[in-house]
Amino acid sequence: MQFIHMADTHLGYRQYGLSKRENDFFEVFDNIIEETIMERPDFVVHSGDLFEYSRPPTRALLTVQKGILRLKNEKIPIYATAGNHDIVMRKNALPPQILYKDFGLKLISPKNPSYIEGDIFIGGAPYASKYNSKDLVDRLENIEKASQDYKKSVLVVHQGIDLYMPYGYEIKIGDIPKSFNYCAFGHIHERIMDDFGEGKLAYPGSTEVWRSDELEGYKKNGKGFYLVDLSGDQPEIEKINIKLPREFIKENINYTELQEEINRINKHIETLNKKPILNLTVHGGNFSRSEVYEKLNKAFSANCLSIRPKYLPDTLENTQNLNDMPRDALDIKKMIRRSLKDFKDEKVSELATDLYKEMSEGDYTRATDLAKNFYEGLYDN
Numbered sequence: 001m002q003f004i005h006m007a008d009t010h011l012g013y014r015q016y017g018l019s020k021r022e023n024d025f026f027e028v029f030d031n032i033i034e035e036t037i038m039e040r041p042d043f044v045v046h047s048g049d050l051f052e053y054s055r056p057p058t059r060a061l062l063t064v065q066k067g068i069l070r071l072k073n074e075k076i077p078i079y080a081t082a083g084n085h086d087i088v089m090r091k092n093a094l095p096p097q098i099l100y101k102d103f104g105l106k107l108i109s110p111k112n113p114s115y116i117e118g119d120i121f122i123g124g125a126p127y128a129s130k131y132n133s134k135d136l137v138d139r140l141e142n143i144e145k146a147s148q149d150y151k152k153s154v155l156v157v158h159q160g161i162d163l164y165m166p167y168g169y170e171i172k173i174g175d176i177p178k179s180f181n182y183c184a185f186g187h188i189h190e191r192i193m194d195d196f197g198e199g200k201l202a203y204p205g206s207t208e209v210w211r212s213d214e215l216e217g218y219k220k221n222g223k224g225f226y227l228v229d230l231s232g233d234q235p236e237i238e239k240i241n242i243k244l245p246r247e248f249i250k251e252n253i254n255y256t257e258l259q260e261e262i263n264r265i266n267k268h269i270e271t272l273n274k275k276p277i278l279n280l281t282v283h284g285g286n287f288s289r290s291e292v293y294e295k296l297n298k299a300f301s302a303n304c305l306s307i308r309p310k311y312l313p314d315t316l317e318n319t320q321n322l323n324d325m326p327r328d329a330l331d332i333k334k335m336i337r338r339s340l341k342d343f344k345d346e347k348v349s350e351l352a353t354d355l356y357k358e359m360s361e362g363d364y365t366r367a368t369d370l371a372k373n374f375y376e377g378l379y380d381n
């Protein structure tokens with residue numbers, strides 16, 4: 001008895017506003033479906049963020065339709081729940097996954113929290129924000145109760161857990177029911193595989209580099225999905241990697257060696273069959289940004305899809321040691337709490353801190369979601 005666990009495919013994401021990057025995400029999804037069919041699993045689980053948005057672009061909708069029809073033709077059922085990206089933030093609203101109901105996709109939702117596949121119980125819940133985590137914990141408890149009569153059970157959820165995501169999590173590890181054989185999580189884009197309760201807990205990770213800080217994880221653990229075998233006492237998890245269509249080059253180069261570094265990188269680019277994304281940080285020396293920008297542009301504009309330079313010349317502001325500042329002055333949480341003390345509600349400063357974090361990382365989608373969730377939470381109560 002085997003199934004495939006995938007998550008965070010983020011179809012419809014147009015990274016850096018580039019349609020070629022949008023296509024990369026589609027290409028990876030097509031390859032995953034191809035690979036899935038070769039593995040011949042009994043079923044597939046998608047743990048949320050199938051799409052980047054709750055109103056996905058038509059190409060994204062079609063890519064999924066094509067994939068799900070292929071699975072249907074091969075008689076491979078697929079179970080899916082909505083993530084924070086593809087959920088609609090209104091009560092009783094339907095996520096885009098529902099479009100594929102007639103193509104055989106089984107949506108795990110508050111209305112249909114569980115299914116039986118063969119003799120396996122599959123249950124779960126869509127993403128819930130931290131402000132609704134109490135409802136989520138109740139929901140999970142009920143699902144655990146419903147699963148008691150089955151020998152094998154799989155939990156499908158899209159949440160961040162405090163243990164793996166100390167900032168911005170929605171649920172604590174202690175609040176997750178322990179009797180499931182396999183907890184199929186989505187949300188964290190790194191790959192995680194852990195013992196948990198009576199079985200395993202796993203995040204298969206995102207299937208493409210959604211943000212450049214995922215590159216290290218990609219180099220170390222690859223990207224793709226999991227093939228899970230439930231036959232034994234403990235599930236066996238096999239990591240299946242999908243090669244990404246395009247390379248990200250992320251490097252720190254020293255200004256004093258700029259020309260040599262440009263030559264070296266260009267040599268590497270010649271070996272690639274798709275134009276890479278170039279993330280370069282130029283540091284050291286007292287240089288002007290515009291001069292370096294000109295050089296990089298001249299060297300790479302023809303053979304890179306996107307050049308994303310950062311400049312750190314040795315100017316006064318950059319060399320000033322941050323550690324010389326009083327520690328307290330840099331404690332953003334404290335500063336926010338202090339300035340919002342009139343609100344008295346801890347949740348307000350918590351929201352402000354979360355917003356600060358996401359926005360300083362440039363993640364405006366997450367920030368918008370946080371704000372929406374927060375007000376949604378207020379209305380619900």
Ligand SMILES: [Mn+2]
Pocket residue numbers: 008049083085187188189206
């Ligand atoms: Mn995601």
